[in-house]
Structures are given as structure tokens and as C-alpha cells.
Amino acid sequence: MYNCLRYIWLGGKDHMKSYFHKIKINLLTKKANPYSIMFHLVGIACIIWFLVRVLPKPDRIRYPCQQMSITFAASYIAFWGLLWGALFSGLAFWIKRVKYKTAVIIPILLITTILIFSVSSNVFATVYLREKDNFESWIPTSLDPIGVPSGAKPGRVVWVWNPDATRSELSGYWWYEENNNQEVLDSMMSQGIKNLAGANVEKQAWDVIFEYFNEKHGKGSITYKPGEKIAIKINLNNCWQTFSYISEDNDRDASPYVVKSLLKQLINVVGVDPSDITVYDASRRMANWFYNRLYYKSYPNLPLETEFPDIHYVDAYGAFPGREKVKASDVRVYFAEGTCEYRTLPTVVVEADYLINMPIMKRHPIQNGVTLSGKNFFGSWVETVAPVHSYHKSGLIMGNPTIQTDLLAYEHLGGKTLLYLGDGIFSTKVDHATIAKFDMYPFNGDWTNSLFFSQDPVAIDSVMFDFLFTEGTNPIEGSQNYLHQSAVPLSNIYDPEGDSVFLEESLGVHEHWDTTVDIFSSERYSGVSGKGIDFVAIHKDDASGEVIITQPKINYVYFNGKELLKLWNTIVFGPIDVKAEINNPVDFKKIDFYLDGELVFSDDKLPYVWSWNEKQSGIFTIKIVCYYGEGEKTSDMITLRKIY
DSSP: HHHHHHHHHHHHHHHHHHHHHHHHHHHHHHOOOOOHHHHHHHHHHHHHHHHHHHOGGGGGGGGHHHHHHHHHHHHHHHHHHHHHHHHHHHHHHHTTOGGGGGGGGGGHHHHHHHHHHHHHHHHHHHHHGGGGGGGOOOOOSSSOOEEEEOOTTTEEEEEOOGGGOOOSOOOOTTGGGGGGGGGHHHHHHHHHHHHHHSSSSSHHHHHHHHHHHHHHHTSSSOOOOOTTOEEEEOTTTTSTTTTTTTTOBBBBBOHHHHHHHHHHIIIIIIOGGGGGGGOOOSOOOOHHHHHHHHHHHHHHHHHHHBBSSSSEEEESSSOOOTTEEOOEEEEEOSSSSOOOOOOEHHHHHHOOOOOEEOOOOEEEEEGGGGEHHHHHHSSSSSOOGGGGGHHHHHHSTTTTHHHHHHHHSSSSTGGGEEEEEEEEEEEEESSBBBOOOSSSSSTSOOOEEEEEEEEOHHHHHHHHHHHHHHTOOOOOGGGGHHHHHSSSTTTTTTTSSSOOOOOSSSSSSEEEOTTTTTTTTTTGGGGTTSSSOOOEEEEEGGOOOOOEEEEOOTTTTETTTTTEEEEEOOOSSSOEEEEEESOOOOEEEEEEEOOOOOOEEEOSSSSSSEOOOSSOEEEEEEEEEEETTTEEEEEEEEEEEEOO
């Protein structure tokens, strides 16, 4: 801006005339670009939305819609900050060098400058709003395993899905008892354990799991012995605020009902004394909503009856009844890279004979990553987590060392883990907090209602990653770098014990599935014969094919067919391609597209798209109907507001 004003002043009248002619041409050629107007509208709307929602309740700053509004609002404020900063800097320089009477044209220059910057916002808005158009989508190579399968059944991952585990339409928060079917979850837990070990009886299955672990650690082929301690690492990552003990929200953290199903197995089947079990997250608070529903048989139903009173519940502060404060040991885990050299383990981890790692199948907002078994160990030290984030981010670049590999290889963490149990009852798509229904088969617009079981940490995370990626949550390629590193570790890099003995052996097998094969088929992965993931899927009989609208999505804003941001309603500016997808089609015939009950298009070949180009404004209902089999049909619909 300073150079522009200096050029106008020093160049004289002819230069000024030429310069304003260029501005006029710019205005005429770029005024038709709608992104400039949209840039201002979205910027102002996001600022208002942020102020209205966050000021009354600051916790909302973590909501996905607020994260989006902050990004747009900050960019808009930065744009005008640059404008006015440059403007006043240039004017200050100019006024010092001109006669007083010349200053009377300042208002003209001010208006001209604002026009220049408003038009230049075309460039800013176009680059910002179209940034993700330049994103190169990565397509995983399927059925190409790397690493060495591990576990009693090498590389086995059991996926148990049951749509009856939760209510499709929730009543209140997801963690309310009425939204979770404990009986179904208990059955899923039993099925998972038995299929993981390849046994027909729960006790025999647990014996197989323990015997494999103990033999691997040089203790011989022995099962669990009374008095041995088991620590269960849960994920309470969203309970980070000061008032997390008493506050309540719909953020996705550990499910008390899934943990309860596991505890029933350990106490009633394996025979573990409750006092030898610890449920912990060393870096977060264990909120009352979680603790009470685990501690009591049924909460808040009266009379309250305890179910697991003798179990140790350990968190970062121990500031509420029943919760113990984490204690530091003198044992450290050392990192291969990063500014944070090490972290200190709590006694609950060091003194445990076995660990059970319970990650949640969810996305993470940091550079489109994932939060699975590897990252779930972040809550297994006593210091704060923030200093390791730079190492975590660098590990999202393919080929770089990763902190997850340090943790999975460490003798007191991955080395002690008896079982990896993935909680996919409610999964997330856009971040680590917001639960979302999945469109892919067999979920068909329902909660994921899934549990995953494995003794191979690389295999189980590979499977959960594939679910997230196939759903379209768009994790970047680098977010599975730790799976490559853990399957085939870099030589002379990972020494988490700090004893100069580097990790050289594979921690498990990494592989991506074949999406052309039925999701319930063992051939989805290479299997035992292919030295890949041994995939076992349960409950195929409950699956059914459906048709869904994949664009536009519910509660998103679109401009000229481009998805802009998530909002409180579905709004479409300009033309848009309405896209449909069939989940597991059986004898598919065709798809009909209806607009407010009127048939507007039929399609019988991929991709199933109706281009809605007609200029219309108002509230509309789009319905799609899929015909298959012998006169059978399924449908989906969405109501939205369209502007032109």
C-alpha cells in the first residue's frame, strides 16, 4: 500500500491517470467474480456467529462450527487489518511531504484505496475458498501388506458391528444410559474376545490371549495369575477444562458402557480382583458423567447401587471423590525426535503387569490426523502433552520418525499391552470431539456401533484408519505414517528405553483393504495366507443396502457447487450437482431424483448425479429413490434453502 501511494505521488499526473485507468479495468473485469462478495458475507457472518455463541459459553470455542468460524473470521479481520494498516502508513508518509492544501484530496484517495482492496479481495477470497480444490487426494494401495503380523492369531482384527448397540435418534447426550444398550454391548464384547482367540468359550479365549502374551515375554505358556495388576488406558481427551469434573457436553470421550463390558469380562470371566484393576487417563480429568456411570450399576436411577467400587480410578488431579491423583515414577520414555526429550510414566503404568489400550475410532483436527491406539498412549505420562505436539506434527510427513512408534515399542506401554480394544460405538468425522453418523455401508446413515479387537496394534489401527478414510473423513496420507514406521521401523532411530538398544523388529502388519470386496469378507485384506491382516467381521446378517445423498450434506453451505463450511442449516448458493451413492447394491435398477415431489432426473449408471442448474430460490426438498431386486426400493431425502 505504501509503494502504491508513493508511486501515485512521485509519478505525477500522467502516472496517476494511468494508475486509475488500471483500477477501472480491474473493477470492470473482476466485479463479476461472486467470491469477492461471498468473502465479505462469510467473514461478517462468522464474526457474528462466533460472538453470539462463544461469549455466553466459552467452552463452545472447541465446537467444529466455531473452529470453522474462527478460521474465516480471523482471515477476514487480518484482511482489513492489513488494509487499514497499509493505508494509514502510506498516508502518514505522504502527508509529511505535501502541502496542506493538497491534503483535501485525501478522502478521494481513501475511497479509491478501499475500492482497490475490496476488488483485491477477489484474489484473497478465491484462493482461500478454493484452497481445498488444490488438495491432491491420496488413494491407498490395497492388499499390499508390510511388516510382520503379531498376536495369538497373527494379524487378526475382529470387527463386531451391531446396529442395536445404540439408539439411532439420541435422547440427550450420547452417554445417557437410554442411548446405549448394555446387554448388546456385553454380547459384542463376548463375541469379540472369542473370535480374537478362535475359541468357543470366553474363559478359553482369555487363556489363549494371556498365554500368547506371557510366552512372548519369556514367562512361559501361562495364563493370568491372581494378584497380577491390569491397567486400562481410556481416552478422556476432551475433559481438559478446569470444570470438566462437573461440566457436561456431547463431546466424544471413553464410553462408560464399553468399559463396563470389559470390566465384567475381567472380573467375572478371568477372575481378576477388582482392586487389581486401574482405569486411567493420566493427563485429563475423569468427569463425573463418566465415573458415576461406571461406578454404579445404573445412574442416575435410584436407589444407587455400586458395581465396581474397588477398582482404582486414576486421573491427572484426583480432585473429586473416588478419583486418585496420578503419581510419578522414576521411569521415562525417550523420544526419537522433537524438542521434548522424554516424558515420565505414572506408577500405575510401571507397576502394571498388563495394559489394555482402549482407543476411540475418531479423527483429529491437527493436520487431518487420526486418534487411534498409537495416540491413545499420549495420556500415559504425568507431564503435559503440549510439548510433544511438534514431534507429532512432524510425524505426519511420510518417512519421518513418529512418536506413536516410540510409544508402541516402549516396554512399559506397547510392550505391556495385552489387548487393543477399539471403541467405534460413536465415531467422529471432522475432529476428536463431535460424533457423527457414517454414510458408508453397512452404517447407512447410522452410528458406527462397532468394536474392534486385536493383539496387533498396527493391524487394528490400519483397519480403523480404513473405515475413517473410506467414509470420506479425509485423513492425510501422513496420518498413517506411524503405521508404516511401526510395521517396518527405521534402523537405529527408536530407543524409547534410552538404553542404546534400538527397535529393529516389526511391531505388526500394516495393510489397506480392497474396497471392491464385500466389507464383511475375510478377503477384504490379504489374510493369513498373504501374511496380511486376518480380518474377521461379525453380524453381516444385520446389514442391508441403502441409497444416500452424498451432496449436498446436511447442515453445510455450498457456493457454486463448492462445499464451504458447516453451519446450522443446509444452504446452496447457485448451481450444484446432487450426488447419490448406493451402499451394497443388490440387483440395482435405477435411481430417480425428485424435487418437491416432481421427478426431475433418472440415472442407472455411475456416477449417480443430477445437475441442478436452474435458478431457483426458496426452501426445497430433494428425494432420491433407488429401485432394485423384484420391485424393492429404498430412499433418502434432504430439505435445504437454495438461493439462485
